[in-house]
Amino acid sequence: MDFTLNGYALVLLFFGMLTAIMAIYIYRRGTAVVRWFGLMMGSNAIWSIAYGLELSSKTLDQALIFINIEYIGIATLPLNWFLFCLSFCNKDCWYKKPLNLTLILIAPITTLVMVWTNPLHHLHYKDVQMFYEGAFPMAKIYPGTWYHIFTGYFYLLLACGCYLILNKFRTSDRIYKKQNYSIIIGAIIPWIANMSYLLGIRPLGFIDVTPFAFIFTTFLVFLGIYRFRLFDIIPIAREKAMELMSDGFLVLDDRHRIIDYNSALLQFISIPEKEKVVGLSIETIFPKHPELIKKIEAGTNCKMELQTTVKEETVYFEAEILVLHENRINDAFTIIKLQDLTSAKKDALIAKEQALELEKVNQLKDRIFSIIAHDLRGPLVNLSEVLKMVSYNQISDEEFKALSPILSKDIVYTTDLLENILHWSRSQLQGFGVKKEFFNVRNIIMNEINYHLPSASLKKVKILHDVFPNEIAYADLLMFQIVIRNLLNNAIKFCNEGCEILITAAYQKDGMIKVCIKDSGIGISKATIEKLFKEENISSRGTKNEKGTGLGLMICKDFMSRNGGDISVSSELGIGTTFCVTVPTHA
Structure with a gap:
């Protein structure tokens, strides 16, 4: 192959290689959202490198070879962008459905087939010609029917992805908005560049400025990785990890305003449903806990147990305060972890009540055994002794008649006692x-x-x-x-x-x-x-x-x-x- 390198080609080749290296680096970070971004960067790298080689080609046949390679990146770039946005916005369940994935794969696969078989039908390009009048040879493409269809598909996925990111940007917490800024700006610039090329606004002649715009996107992403830790494992996994936690978390800035929290926090506070938590002061969230406010304002790391009422229910929780200094986001911020102790407290109260109840039952049992040992045994022994004396003729009939009223009282008492004991015992049996x-x-x-x-x-x-x-x-x-x-x-x-x-x-x-x-x-x-x-x-x-x-x-x-x-x-x-x-x- 014969190449004539020029400044445009060298820029594309250099940054295309840099993008490929970054794509490999990002893909190896491991998480799903990171890998989708890595694949998107890989598509951009293929497009940039192949376009750089196209601009260096002297003949039309050689340029067509690299155009066919370019479209591996061009056809997959909007798809990878859209899948990245879905994953970044925690909506990756959408593309995991076979039907949805099949629908969005039809267009890129069909485009590659159309490009590679274009000489047979000319549906993608009506014609491709080589022009030599400029500073270096360049291929001019005359779009066909499928070219316009694919352009619509390209813009549709790009627009859907931008909508997802903008929606996430609108609802995200301030501490993470800088990350979203870099992604949104990086997405819009290539979009504007490609639209200007299709509308005929071409400051570089036949040269497509879209790959150059992606160079700027690469720079923004690189800045995000270095400055804002864009694809650090912790920020990417933050929302999923925080939302899965049963403990409540909130982050305060140096003025004790909430700048981040998870949904579990809502079980510990009472605020109107439509009111946003971010930006509220800690006094607004916990108005009835001045002791907690004092600890936070004093910057004291500690733990304390508190009680509140949420939706007319009593909630017990432990608040752990952690004050951090010298961080890269704010001058100082405070993390508060709220652990629900309601179940444990209720279990402890139930256990205490059961212990008291058991103590009462034991006292009653001791009382009953004491009665049985003394009050019940005494009358029976007296009756037994009198009957023995009667049987051995040790007492006369007159003496027995004199003792009869006393014995009668003892028998009535014993009968009542036995009846009450039996009824009480029966009522205490399980299943009664x-x-x-x-x-x-x-x-x-x-x-x-x-x-x-x-x-x-x-x-x-x-x-x-x-x-x-x-x-x-x-x-x-x-x-x-x-x-x-x-x-x-x-x-x-x-x-x-x-x-x-x-x-x-x-x-x-x-x-x-x-x-x-x-x-x-x-x-x-x-x-x-x-x-x-x-x-x-x-x-x-x-x-x-x-x-x-x-x-x-x-x-x-x-x-x-x-x-x-x-x-x-x-x-x-x-x-x-x-x-x-x-x-x-x-x-």
């Missing part, structure tokens, strides 16, 4: 559920009155009721019966001879039925009332020295809560006591 059903409240109350008549008669206590028939409740029948039994038993226990007990039931406006058991007994002190339902196992003896277990009211409170009801008490010493329970009347 509340079996709600509709039942007649009056029938339950009448059954309990009949059950307690013997013990009430011994103390000459009258039991009255004012409960209408067919008053219906919806609850666990057995639990309701146990509650009424315990309350009625307590009323008799703390009544003197001649007292009265009145049981009433009435519907409430909130869909509940209220059952009250009022006695005219000795009453309860305010100090004792405050402890009744706090699981402190209050046990008092009755007016006839009747024993108490301390479990009854605790069980009543538990059973009412399980059925969606409640229990309350009002009392005055020397006047009497009223216990009221409420249960639902419907499902």
Whole structure:
């Protein structure tokens, strides 16, 4: 081959080789977006070098050979540019779809076929002639139909890529805008140069200035690599890496304004959705945390736990402050990492509540075992000893009759104690559920009155009721019966001879039925009332020295809560006591 080198050709060859070296260097950086840019630079290098050799050719046949090589770069350059822009803007999922990739590959492949087979159809070039009138021989191309089609495809992909970059530039944070500037300017210059060539604005005659414009693009990219670390692995991966993090990050400048953040930050702050975070002061983001603001303003590296409310939910988080100086972006900036501690705090609170609950259960268990060991064993031992004495004729019938009332009280106490222990134990078993059903409240109350008549008669206590028939409740029948039994038993226990007990039931406006058991007994002190339902196992003896277990009211409170009801008490010493329970009347 015969070449006549000239200044234009030498410039293209030099910068084409430089671009090829940069393309190899950039491609080896490894990430997808970097490789696409490397391929785009490679296409530019092929175009520049082949065009430089074309401008050095003396004959038309030799020039056509290099024109065919040029089009490897020309046909693939807009494609690589578009794929680079997609990847740079985190939209690389688009070209990974087979149909989309096939559509954008049709034009470059068809163009190469058209160029290489042009002598057969002249669809790409109508004609190519060699002119020797200038300072050096040059080929003049007369465009054909496919040439204009490919030009439209070229500009379409170039425009789409520029739109993606401009859109990213508009929404990107200030700290990364310098990188986007270099890419946008580098893309627009070759576009303008090529349009001027096609429109006939040709200051260099037949020479296409587009490859020379890409030389300037190469310079800008080189500047971006050196000055702005354009393809440093960290800046390129920044958005994907930051958005994948569950911890919130924000970067403050030397005036404590936000210049960068990730989307996870939004779970820790409350700002209007349309308001931009970038540019806001740290006081605006955390107005209720002056201690955090003071640490940031003082430039103190530290960690601190904070609490805030976001969308009416309490959020616990740890803020870690890191102040950096002598960097290449600002005089000083602060990085704040926010780690969500809400789940851990809630788990800790649940664990604490469970520990307290377990402690209460253990205390109650110890209390029950103490009762079983002492209060339950004592009456049974006494009864056993008396029966032995009777069987061995060690006591007379008169003495046995004298002991019978005491033994009867012990048996009643033991029966009540066993019943309460069994009910409480059953309620604590796993899998024990509340079996709600509709039942007649009056029938339950009448059954309990009949059950307690013997013990009430011994103390000459009258039991009255004012409960209408067919008053219906919806609850666990057995639990309701146990509650009424315990309350009625307590009323008799703390009544003197001649007292009265009145049981009433009435519907409430909130869909509940209220059952009250009022006695005219000795009453309860305010100090004792405050402890009744706090699981402190209050046990008092009755007016006839009747024993108490301390479990009854605790069980009543538990059973009412399980059925969606409640229990309350009002009392005055020397006047009497009223216990009221409420249960639902419907499902």
